Amino acid sequence: MRASAYHISTLKEAPNDAEIASHQLMMRAGMIRKLAGGIYNYMPLGLRVIRKIEKIIREEMDAAGALELLMPVVQPAELWMESGRWEQYGPELLRMKDRHGRDFVLQPTSEEVITDIARNEIQSWRHLPVNFYHIQTKFRDERRPRFGVMRGREFTMKDAYSFDRDVEGAQKSYQIMFDAYMRIFERLGLTFRAVAADTGSIGGSQSHEFQVIADIGEDLIVYDPNSDYAANIELAPAPCLIPERAAPGVSMQTVATPDATKCELVAELLKLPLSQTVKSIVLATEQEGQPATIWLLLLRGDHELNEIKVGKVPGLNKGFRFATEAEIVEHFGCKPGYLGPVGTRLPVRVIADLTVANMHDFVCGANQEGAHLTGVNWVRDLPEASLVTDLRNVVEGDRAPNGTGTLAIQRGIEVGHVFYLGTKYSEALKATFLDENGKPALMEMGCYGIGVTRIVGAAIEQNHDAKGIVWPRAIAPFEVAICAVGWGKSEAVREASEKLYAELKGRGIDVILDDRDQRPGIMFAEWELIGPPVRITVGERGLNEGVVEVLGRKQTEAARVSLADCVTQTLALLESA
Structure with missing residues (x-):
C-alpha cells in the first residue's frame, strides 16, 4: 500500500463533542466521520482495524466449531412478541412499520431470529449440538449516544448462539465459547479480565463479561489479586463487616x-x-x-x-x-x-x-x-x-468471597459477554427437538456476543499517549510505516524505500510506504497519531552513512541501523508490539 494512493485525512483538533481519548483520536486519525448522533462512517483506516478484529474472531469461532451464517438487520415484530420482549425491551428497541402497516424492529440482538431458525431447521437430537454465529450491524436507540464508537447507536457485533440437548451439553458449549473468547482477546493484544456478571435483559442463569481494563471504563470490576476471582461490581457479593452484633452501650x-x-x-x-x-x-x-x-x-x-x-x-x-x-x-x-x-x-x-x-x-x-x-x-x-x-456494592478492601485475600477494584470496558440462557427463548418460541425416545424436548441455549466496533475504541483507550494511538500489532491498520523523506528529490531514497517495502511485504508484513513527499515533521506527526507499531525513516543523509532509522511506537528514540539489518530489526520490534 502506498500513502499517495490511500485516503489519509487527519485533523489537528478533535471536534468539540469528542469527550474521551478514543473518540478524539479516531476522529483526528481519520478513522471515523460522524453522520448523525451515535452513527458513524468508518473510513478506510478504521475499517482496516475492524476487518483485522473480525478475522481473529472468525478464526477462533471456526476453530471452536461454530458455523457462520447471516441474519437480517430488520426483523419482524411477531418474533419479539412471541418472546415477550416487544414490551419488555424498552425504547432502545427501534420499532417501525413497513408500507403495509406491519411492525418490524431494527435488530439490537438476534435471540428471536436464531431461535426461529433452530425450531424450523433442527428436528432431531442427532442435529445437536450446534452453534451458529454471525457478524452483523446492530442498532440500539440510545437516549444519549456518546463516546464515539464506545456507546453509539449503530455498531457491529459478533453474536453466536448454541443449541444443546441438555444442561450438561449446554454447559460444555458455554465453556467452549468462554475458552474461545479468552483466545480472541489474548490474540487482540488487549489487557482484559473475564468477570462473573449479571445476565441483565438477555436473561439466563450464568454469565461472564470480558472487560478491557481502562480508566475511562463505565464498569467497575472487583477482583482478588491473589486468585482468579473477578466479578462485575453488580454481581460481587459484599460480606458482612461486623462478625457479631454487640450489646447496646448507650441509650437512644x-x-x-x-x-x-x-x-x-x-x-x-x-x-x-x-x-x-x-x-x-x-x-x-x-x-x-x-x-x-x-x-x-x-x-x-x-x-x-x-x-x-x-x-x-x-x-x-x-x-x-x-x-x-x-x-x-x-x-x-x-x-x-x-x-x-x-x-x-x-x-x-x-x-x-x-x-x-x-x-x-x-x-x-x-x-x-x-x-x-x-x-x-x-x-x-x-x-x-x-x-x-446483601444490598450494597463491595468496596476496596472487602474480604474476597473465596477467602484468599481482600478485594481490589478497577475500571473496565465491556467488549464481550457470554450467557447460558437455558430454555428462556426455546420455551417462548417452542423450539423443540425429538430426543432418543422420540419425545419432544426444549433446546438448551447459550448466547455469546463481542462488540467488534467497541473493541476499536476500547483498544485505543487502553493504548494511547499524548501523540496519538499506540496499536497492538494484531489490530493496527498497518504494522509498519516507511517514511520516505525527500521522495521526489532523491533516487537513492526511492530505491531504498522500495526495497524495504518489497522485503517486508515478502515477509507477510502489513506495510505502507509514505511516498507523499511531505515535510518530515508533518509525516512523523501523522504516523504517531495513526499509531502503527513501527516507523522506518529513510532519508538521503542517513543513506549517505549507510543507515536508516527504525522506531517502535512505544519507544522515544530511533535506532540507526544499516539498510541490510533494517528488516531484522523491524521484525524484532514487531514481536514485542
Missing part, C-alpha cells in the same frame, strides 16, 4: 441535626465516623388494584446501594421504583433526609444489609425534620428487620 436519644440531610453531614455534625450512621432508602412496589407497598432499605452510611441485588430480593424481584415524596411523608411523617426505621407512621417492610443487621448504637433519621436518633439498637429500640440480605 433524639438530637438536633438542622440541614443535615445526608449521612456525611450528620457524621460531621455529631463528630462520629460515617460507618456509625445508617442511611434509609425508600422503595415502592405495585400490584394492580392495590395501594403501593412501601419498603425501607437500610445501608451503612459509607456504603452504596446495588440495584441489581435489590432486584433479586423476594417481593422486589418483579419490579420496583423509588417512592414518591408524598408516599414517604404518608408513611414516615416527614420529608426525605431524616428518615429511619424507628416510629414510622404507617407499617413498612424493613430490609437491612448484612452489615447493618449487626450494627449497634447506630445513628439514623428520627422521622422528624431536623432530627436524628443516636444510640439505636435492634430489638431494644426497633424490631429485627423483615429480611437481612
Whole structure:
C-alpha cells in the first residue's frame, strides 16, 4: 500500500463533542466521520482495524466449531412478541412499520431470529449440538449516544448462539465459547479480565463479561489479586463487616441535626465516623388494584446501594421504583433526609444489609425534620428487620468471597459477554427437538456476543499517549510505516524505500510506504497519531552513512541501523508490539 494512493485525512483538533481519548483520536486519525448522533462512517483506516478484529474472531469461532451464517438487520415484530420482549425491551428497541402497516424492529440482538431458525431447521437430537454465529450491524436507540464508537447507536457485533440437548451439553458449549473468547482477546493484544456478571435483559442463569481494563471504563470490576476471582461490581457479593452484633452501650436519644440531610453531614455534625450512621432508602412496589407497598432499605452510611441485588430480593424481584415524596411523608411523617426505621407512621417492610443487621448504637433519621436518633439498637429500640440480605456494592478492601485475600477494584470496558440462557427463548418460541425416545424436548441455549466496533475504541483507550494511538500489532491498520523523506528529490531514497517495502511485504508484513513527499515533521506527526507499531525513516543523509532509522511506537528514540539489518530489526520490534 502506498500513502499517495490511500485516503489519509487527519485533523489537528478533535471536534468539540469528542469527550474521551478514543473518540478524539479516531476522529483526528481519520478513522471515523460522524453522520448523525451515535452513527458513524468508518473510513478506510478504521475499517482496516475492524476487518483485522473480525478475522481473529472468525478464526477462533471456526476453530471452536461454530458455523457462520447471516441474519437480517430488520426483523419482524411477531418474533419479539412471541418472546415477550416487544414490551419488555424498552425504547432502545427501534420499532417501525413497513408500507403495509406491519411492525418490524431494527435488530439490537438476534435471540428471536436464531431461535426461529433452530425450531424450523433442527428436528432431531442427532442435529445437536450446534452453534451458529454471525457478524452483523446492530442498532440500539440510545437516549444519549456518546463516546464515539464506545456507546453509539449503530455498531457491529459478533453474536453466536448454541443449541444443546441438555444442561450438561449446554454447559460444555458455554465453556467452549468462554475458552474461545479468552483466545480472541489474548490474540487482540488487549489487557482484559473475564468477570462473573449479571445476565441483565438477555436473561439466563450464568454469565461472564470480558472487560478491557481502562480508566475511562463505565464498569467497575472487583477482583482478588491473589486468585482468579473477578466479578462485575453488580454481581460481587459484599460480606458482612461486623462478625457479631454487640450489646447496646448507650441509650437512644433524639438530637438536633438542622440541614443535615445526608449521612456525611450528620457524621460531621455529631463528630462520629460515617460507618456509625445508617442511611434509609425508600422503595415502592405495585400490584394492580392495590395501594403501593412501601419498603425501607437500610445501608451503612459509607456504603452504596446495588440495584441489581435489590432486584433479586423476594417481593422486589418483579419490579420496583423509588417512592414518591408524598408516599414517604404518608408513611414516615416527614420529608426525605431524616428518615429511619424507628416510629414510622404507617407499617413498612424493613430490609437491612448484612452489615447493618449487626450494627449497634447506630445513628439514623428520627422521622422528624431536623432530627436524628443516636444510640439505636435492634430489638431494644426497633424490631429485627423483615429480611437481612446483601444490598450494597463491595468496596476496596472487602474480604474476597473465596477467602484468599481482600478485594481490589478497577475500571473496565465491556467488549464481550457470554450467557447460558437455558430454555428462556426455546420455551417462548417452542423450539423443540425429538430426543432418543422420540419425545419432544426444549433446546438448551447459550448466547455469546463481542462488540467488534467497541473493541476499536476500547483498544485505543487502553493504548494511547499524548501523540496519538499506540496499536497492538494484531489490530493496527498497518504494522509498519516507511517514511520516505525527500521522495521526489532523491533516487537513492526511492530505491531504498522500495526495497524495504518489497522485503517486508515478502515477509507477510502489513506495510505502507509514505511516498507523499511531505515535510518530515508533518509525516512523523501523522504516523504517531495513526499509531502503527513501527516507523522506518529513510532519508538521503542517513543513506549517505549507510543507515536508516527504525522506531517502535512505544519507544522515544530511533535506532540507526544499516539498510541490510533494517528488516531484522523491524521484525524484532514487531514481536514485542
